[in-house]
Amino acid sequence: MENTKILIADDDKKTRDFVAAFLSYKGYQVFQASDGQDALEKIEINDVNLVITDLMMPRVNGIEFIKKLKAMRPEIVTIAYSAFANSEMTANLLKAGAFFYLEKPFNLEELETHVRRGLEHHSLQNQSFRSKPCIKNRTLLNNIIGESDKMLALFELIEKVASSDSTVLLQGESGTGKELVARAIHDLSNRRQKNFVPVNCAAIPDELLESELFGHVKGSFTGAIATRIGRFEMADKGTLFLDEIGDMKPSLQVKLLRVLQNRELEPVGSTTTKKVDVRIIAATNQNLEKMVATKEFREDLYYRISVIPIILPPLRERQGDIPLLISSFLERFSNSKYQKVRGIDSSALNLLRNYDWPGNVRELENLIERMVILKGSGTISANDLPEKYRGRKATTPQESITLPDNGFCLNSAVEEFENQLILQALEKTSGNKKEAAILLNLKRTTLIEKLKKKKLSIPGSSMTI
């Protein structure tokens, strides 16, 4: 990290200094520029790896700057932010070559997550350009880790399917790495130069999902104040990752099937069709075959998306990978000058190997990150582990619920229960969404979408600018 050079371009010195101070504290080498022109000059001199830029700047503005930068140094990862951007603008940014876009105000921890992902993506792309991935190795593209037979077979399969355009269905429990595998397939495919666009079908409200996928024309429904392109078009010539596809309501399943069959779509409220060339990777942690049997999921759509089914094994079925995963996470999280945890002793390792990991690799990754922060230095031993990993029964929010004699509405009770737990997690973490997601064993983006969907306001405030 100390060798990673980041340049921040923003004409607002206060924001620049704030972001720079945070990233320097995290161990990066940081440079600053007051506009796009200044940034282009400083990039040449300082051999920068990643650029964070505001979109509204004098002289050379953000989008122009990104275009020039991509023409000059295509390998530099770019993250853009601004106080406002619609999906058209976001699509233009991605087309111009930005790796990620953040809307202000944003959380600095969140920014750093994207910085880390951007750098990983960069090294991953470099590797896939330079050489074919080494299978029978312990990592695929440097970030899918595993040495068990099941993982080696998976690496081999990923490499085979990447070169085709066939639809892939990834099935596996939450946290087994479905999104990671989807990105690896894209990064190894001929589509890697174009966008990889993820959509979480469970997290977007039903009434918005159709327009999110296919776009809409101005005035087609209340709130459609401008024409917007959908994620299918953003993924044109690239890959669309339909996560949690089992949660898509039946009426939309029909429309999706039609798009997959005809390779063309109709934006909401439009009468004209648009051709799209998109590779679909779908994922679910539900049993789709069962859902087909109970008519909750369309059989024709199931056959269309499961051309190549890939099943990701839960972590408890490949306990042999646990030491390798731990050492790789330790290396990643201890890789700053402030946190240097050397390793884990055999008593702690034994406990972790025998735990059943309901949250799979995500749970292990989060645990190691927490341990590195709490411990700071030295070796993790059994006593450092939270109780549930030491063989004690994990506490659940409520042990049992009694059904009232006159019954109650299950859906609203479940909704209320979920809301309470989300708010408690946010309260415990002073509004920090990343840490709250860890407590709930959710993806941070899933938590954010849930907050939007439920219109929950965050108690307390986190570090935002």
Ligand SMILES: Nc1ncnc2c1ncn2[C@@H]1O[C@H](COP(=O)(O)OP(=O)(O)OP(=O)(O)O)[C@@H](O)[C@H]1O
């Ligand atoms: N084999 C692996 N090697 C390294 N990291 C992994 C591996 N599998 C998963 N992870 C990490 O675990 C976390 C969860 O992975 P990912 O989001 O891909 O899981 P998922 O199956 O899509 O989960 P969900 O069903 O909840 O969306 C990520 O941070 C990812 O980097």
